[in-house]
Amino acid sequence: MFSQTMYELGTKKSTIRTIFEYGRKRAAEVGEDNIYDYSLGNPNVPAPAYIKQAIFDILNEEEPCAVHGYTIAPGLVSVREKLADSVNRRFQTNFAAKNFFITGGAAGAITITFKALSEAGDEFITFAPFFPEYKCFVEAAGAKLVVVPPQPADFQIDFTEFEKRISAETKAVIVNSPNNPSGAVYSEKTIKKLTDIMKKKEKEYGHPIFLISDEPYREIAYDNIKVPYLPHYYADTIVCYSYSKSFSLPGERIGYIIVPDEAASFEKIYGAIAGAARVLTHVNAPSLFQRVIARCCDMPSDISTYRQNGTLLYNGLIAAGFKCIKPQGAFYLFPEALEADDYAFCKKAQKFDLLLVPGTDFGCPGHFRASYCIKTSTIEKSLPVFKKLAESYGIGKRS
Amino acid sequence: MFSQTMYELGTKKSTIRTIFEYGRKRAAEVGEDNIYDYSLGNPNVPAPAYIKQAIFDILNEEEPCAVHGYTIAPGLVSVREKLADSVNRRFQTNFAAKNFFITGGAAGAITITFKALSEAGDEFITFAPFFPEYKCFVEAAGAKLVVVPPQPADFQIDFTEFEKRISAETKAVIVNSPNNPSGAVYSEKTIKKLTDIMKKKEKEYGHPIFLISDEPYREIAYDNIKVPYLPHYYADTIVCYSYSKSFSLPGERIGYIIVPDEAASFEKIYGAIAGAARVLTHVNAPSLFQRVIARCCDMPSDISTYRQNGTLLYNGLIAAGFKCIKPQGAFYLFPEALEADDYAFCKKAQKFDLLLVPGTDFGCPGHFRASYCIKTSTIEKSLPVFKKLAESYGIGKRS
Numbered sequence: 044m045f046s047q048t049m050y051e052l053g054t055k056k057s058t059i060r061t062i063f064e065y066g067r068k069r070a071a072e073v074g075e076d077n078i079y080d081y082s083l084g085n086p087n088v089p090a091p092a093y094i095k096q097a098i099f100d101i102l103n104e105e106e107p108c109a110v111h112g113y114t115i116a117p118g119l120v121s122v123r124e125k126l127a128d129s130v131n132r133r134f135q136t137n138f139a140a141k142n143f144f145i146t147g148g149a150a151g152a153i154t155i156t157f158k159a160l161s162e163a164g165d166e167f168i169t170f171a172p173f174f175p176e177y178k179c180f181v182e183a184a185g186a187k188l189v190v191v192p193p194q195p196a197d198f199q200i201d202f203t204e205f206e207k208r209i210s211a212e213t214k215a216v217i218v219n220s221p222n223n224p225s226g227a228v229y230s231e232k233t234i235k236k237l238t239d240i241m242k243k244k245e246k247e248y249g250h251p252i253f254l255i256s257d258e259p260y261r262e263i264a265y266d267n268i269k270v271p272y273l274p275h276y277y278a279d280t281i282v283c284y285s286y287s288k289s290f291s292l293p294g295e296r297i298g299y300i301i302v303p304d305e306a307a308s309f310e311k312i313y314g315a316i317a318g319a320a321r322v323l324t325h326v327n328a329p330s331l332f333q334r335v336i337a338r339c340c341d342m343p344s345d346i347s348t349y350r351q352n353g354t355l356l357y358n359g360l361i362a363a364g365f366k367c368i369k370p371q372g373a374f375y376l377f378p379e380a381l382e383a384d385d386y387a388f389c390k391k392a393q394k395f396d397l398l399l400v401p402g403t404d405f406g407c408p409g410h411f412r413a414s415y416c417i418k419t420s421t422i423e424k425s426l427p428v429f430k431k432l433a434e435s436y437g438i439g440k441r442s
Numbered sequence: 443m444f445s446q447t448m449y450e451l452g453t454k455k456s457t458i459r460t461i462f463e464y465g466r467k468r469a470a471e472v473g474e475d476n477i478y479d480y481s482l483g484n485p486n487v488p489a490p491a492y493i494k495q496a497i498f499d500i501l502n503e504e505e506p507c508a509v510h511g512y513t514i515a516p517g518l519v520s521v522r523e524k525l526a527d528s529v530n531r532r533f534q535t536n537f538a539a540k541n542f543f544i545t546g547g548a549a550g551a552i553t554i555t556f557k558a559l560s561e562a563g564d565e566f567i568t569f570a571p572f573f574p575e576y577k578c579f580v581e582a583a584g585a586k587l588v589v590v591p592p593q594p595a596d597f598q599i600d601f602t603e604f605e606k607r608i609s610a611e612t613k614a615v616i617v618n619s620p621n622n623p624s625g626a627v628y629s630e631k632t633i634k635k636l637t638d639i640m641k642k643k644e645k646e647y648g649h650p651i652f653l654i655s656d657e658p659y660r661e662i663a664y665d666n667i668k669v670p671y672l673p674h675y676y677a678d679t680i681v682c683y684s685y686s687k688s689f690s691l692p693g694e695r696i697g698y699i700i701v702p703d704e705a706a707s708f709e710k711i712y713g714a715i716a717g718a719a720r721v722l723t724h725v726n727a728p729s730l731f732q733r734v735i736a737r738c739c740d741m742p743s744d745i746s747t748y749r750q751n752g753t754l755l756y757n758g759l760i761a762a763g764f765k766c767i768k769p770q771g772a773f774y775l776f777p778e779a780l781e782a783d784d785y786a787f788c789k790k791a792q793k794f795d796l797l798l799v800p801g802t803d804f805g806c807p808g809h810f811r812a813s814y815c816i817k818t819s820t821i822e823k824s825l826p827v828f829k830k831l832a833e834s835y836g837i838g839k840r841s
Binding site: 044045046047048049050051052053054085086087088089090094095098099102107108110111112113114147148150151154158159160161162179180183250251291292293294295296307308311312313314315316317318319320321322323324326327329330331332333 | 443444445446447448449450451452453484485486487488489493494497498501506507509510511512513546547549550553557558559560561578579582649650690691692693694695706707710711712713714715716717718719720721722723725726728729730731732
């Protein structure tokens with residue numbers, strides 16, 4: 044009568060969603076201020092003022108029928124030219140409009156890319172910890188997601204494990220840096236080693252292995268840390284970008300795919316992306332927001348709140364006795380859980396009204412994710428509670 | 443190296459697109475005013491002033507972080523409540539927020555619905571002439587599109603042909619009324635007969651057969667013609683609506699699905715829709731425009747230009763000797779071609795700078811589609827040219 048697979052995908056609640064919904068219920072009981080909800084990765088910084096201004100200007104200045112009209116499927120040429128110019132200025136690249144395909148955010152971008160590339164028997168490799176929807180999206184494209192175990196010391200890549208898994212069936216490798224959930228940024232050394240191995244394997248297998256750079260957090264990186272721009276390191280790179288985090292526009296669904304000229308069979312890949320967009324009923328990325336990003340693409344992101352929150356939470360957790368890598372990018376910390384079973388740990392934290400997500404959900408047991416895109420005052424108030432939680436495990440107690 | 447199927451879907455140009463692109467080239471040669479481009483179904487009436495006002499009001503009044511933030515996948519509850527209230531007032535229904543799923547336009551709505559319903563071996567029936575993307579979308583969901591031949595006398599339904607095709611494999615029947623490309627509206631008599639047959643077949647096969655009402659043109663109907671509201675006639679109806687035409691917002695990708703409580707396994711179907719939306723990376727319908735339609739859903743559509751254009755073109759074509767049903771809805775005429783081969787006819791029309799789409803593309807040979815959502819002055823100027831075209835076939839010449 045209906046697709047059982049779709050029903051299960053549509054009704055099985057994710058752990059994150061379950062925790063979030065518990066939080067809403069609990070907030071109604073104990074008050075919003077007494078619940079420390081670190082569950083969701085939803086930007087808490089409003090879109091910058093220049094976004095509002097751009098919308099007003101577009102509605103006042105541009106031809107109204109065009110503003111809300113269909114655009115061609117890859118997005119307006121004039122918008123893609125602006126995006127290309129902006130990326131070229133920032134990263135010393137040579138992209139043109141024809142290299143860009145404007146999408147419904149990074150989720151749209153990666154799903155279209157997976158679908159465009161997938162053939163029967165294909166495998167896509169990613170590195171734990173990873174965004175759990177990858178599995179759903181890769182499988183929907185008819186391929187298999189292969190996960191490389193984490194390297195918890197620094198959340199860079201465990202290359203021994205990677206080399207065990209890359210094979211003639213590998214269609215692409217997906218990286219997400221700055222990373223959700225670890226907060227790590229892959230160093231240039233990591234990227235060089237990764238792409239060296241991939242180049243060697245391309246030769247060995249005699250076919251391209253694409254590097255898909257899922258980078259919605261590119262702009263959110265701290266302390267001038269370098270986020271390597273992957274097309275510089277590897278020809279067969281496909282960039283999937285989103286304005287959800289950099290401009291705080293997650294609900295508007297706007298981002299893009301870049302297929303560089305240098306990528307193997309550039310025109311074929313771009314054509315397959317157009318076909319995948321068609322069957323996924325992309326139609327066109329929202330037309331008003333295509334124009335907004337064209338006007339704003341050179342504007343800076345305001346990451347000061349995230350920087351402040353990350354530092355505050357990190358220092359508090361370390362003081363309470365937690366082990367965690369320093370925040371490098373995105374807006375997540377991914378500390379070690381205080382017992383081996385991260386589900387049990389998060390359940391216990393919940394009793395303290397600390398809502399944390401088990402690392403197992405990201406393919407990395409023994410850890411938890413704390414999204415610090417929340418009110419700074421909530422973080423401040425939660426720090427003594429984290430301390431109590433640690434003390435309940437006998438950590439950090441004054442003797 | 444990539445999906446050949448996606449490549450072909452992404453690069454094989456549709457006839458409409460080819461004609462449109464020819465028109466752009468030709469306009470550059472002979473001037474915009476000397477080309478009569480009836481190829482595209484792109485609204486030429488700008489979005490009403492209340493849309494612009496609603497956007498300004500939302501940006502000035504509502505909490506900025508929420509305005510552009512993620513919403514839950516089915517859309518904001520408050521928005522769905524407003525939509526339900528509005529539909530209930532207009533059609534004396536009893537829908538609630540839980541019956542609505544807000545989507546990226548009607549294309550998003552029907553694709554999600556196809557995917558939610560499809561099981562192996564399923565067939566979806568539609569009636570020629572029909573929107574050609576149905577085939578691509580149904581096949582992407584893993585099912586087969588079965589086409590009932592047209593009834594060109596009035597473009598209602600040929601029930602003899604329908605009864606030959608409905609079978610135990612029929613998962614759903616798709617109707618599009620007011621119709622693209624015929625401009626016909628299915629009468630209450632047609633809908634009653636259709637749903638009577640479907641009810642009988644549901645009993646005979648012992649499983650539901652869904653009726654998918656693809657209705658982006660619902661508001662565009664002339665002379666107070668009644669457009670029957672299908673949930674009143676058939677319990678297992680799923681409504682797929684879009685604001686693309688009624689509010690001239692095709693680029694913004696906003697519409698909805700309604701699954702009535704009365705539909706078989708309401709909760710299962712709604713769950714499967716959520717799953718299909720997830721794998722199609724719907725995420726959420728654009729958040730600003732969710733709020734816009736909530737504020738504007740009771741406002742009237744301005745169809746005066748389309749009414750004027752339809753009448754003008756219809757009268758001109760009839761006077762020139764064409765045969766065509768009177769415009770009842772949408773913004774298309776679908777006259778008989780002046781020779782049996784509609785491709786040859788449209789090629790010949792192109793020599794007169796009249797850009798028309800062959801009916802074969804809509805599963806209805808021997809006809810052509812003329813989209814009259816263009817400038818009224820262009821239609822006026824084109825009428826003597828249609829006359830010349832008819833005369834070249836020996837029609838309407840003064841003896």
